[in-house]
Amino acid sequence: MPIKLACLDLAGTTIGDIATVERAFSEAVATQGIVPGTGAYARAMVHVHRSRGCPKIEVFRGIFPGNEAQAQAANLTFERSYEGTIERTGLVPTPGVIEVLDKLRGAGISIALITGFSRSTLSRVLGVLGWEDKIDLAISPEDAGRGRPWPDMILHAVLRLGIEDVRQVAVAGDAESDMLCGRRSGASIVAGIMNGVHSRERLLKGGATHVLDSLADFPDLILAEELGAQQVAASVR
Template sequence: MSGAERITIACLDLAGTTVADGDAVATAFAEAIATMGIVAGTTAHERAMARVHDARGRPRIEVFRTLFAGDEARAQAANLSFERSYDLVVDRRGLMPVPGTEAALERLTSAGIRVCLLTGFSRRTLGRILDTLDWWKRVDMALSPEDGGRGRPWPDLILSAALRLGIDDVRHIAVCGDTENDMLSGRRAGASIVAGVLTGAHDTDRLNRAGATHVLASVADLPDLVLPSPRLHHDGAVTAEHR
């Protein structure tokens, strides 16, 4: 990576990327749509959950608006039910970082890279996750769709982070996420690194089709991608070289 494209901001997704997702989000979606009469074991439920899987990474309320097109009241009710269900999942199981995440955050911030967490959760749920993990001081910023205009797949959240953190070139941004919507938003924002990870919703093929510049096993591998690597000269001197 050239000096002109030195990474100064890392925009990292939350569930499935930095926070171990398991089936917590899918469970909360299933319970939410069940309150709207779409119950497990039906064709309608299978279709709805397939659409939920396709839409992972998008704002949760937008997913429900898609499912209940033209019925804002049902979409809002389902979204409220989702948040309650997710809270119960957190209460029952707790939350864990994806293995290696906290070490990766430390490496990035120690190198002077500013870290922004991005999510499709509401601001309230985002705050609860950061409280549970005690991550407020580990990152520079955390944004939900309520904070930055349109959610993913649009670039608004990433560009909001860039504006608020004061960068002068979008090529200095690295984006990391587990869904095609993360990849689309990163490419639309002009980030030079848009890395997909395999710890969440979507697989390698889907991430690549959506424009991933790299596909990593997990966010734990991101520092090795974006940080300078040492280069040994013939005289034995070592200098940093950006990847």
């Protein structure tokens, strides 16, 4: 089936802010007594790395199990730190991402950005990026009900944008949770992007149908898949 919707991860895939995110996590856990140089800090940051792409509040709930107040306090610090940094320094799109967005839109493919950020943080990010004319939708876990690795955000985009079949969806992300989300949604293409946080092995473990060196290769993958499908259909006729 022709691809009609591309669901693209935000942090690490379309914007290169991995260091900013990790610094905000570090500052957030430090306010709760988990400081660099301790075993607790090392364990917390391993959990952060493994959980990339998941809702930020869920990451903190994993670090502070059974203590909702601590998780909420850390999450608030994370949001203030991250939003403050991007307001001061801006955001840098990953190489070629503007061309990717233009090429997808030019091919008649709708674009949804999906993220583990809260709606508040996502709004700040969109304000800094100024991509209103380049995307059709931006979705946070709060908008859809659940975040990654659940498929809710992709299915929310399918419904909002009037896509007829989940097989008309292509997903791209740099984390294992992106891959799990895409496969659980029924998307035809679930592409792991190697210039982000997780390794090829982690992406394949999550269910990647393709692994790409860069998001810049994503439009050509979609168009190649569609061309192949058209040739098969023609041969059948």
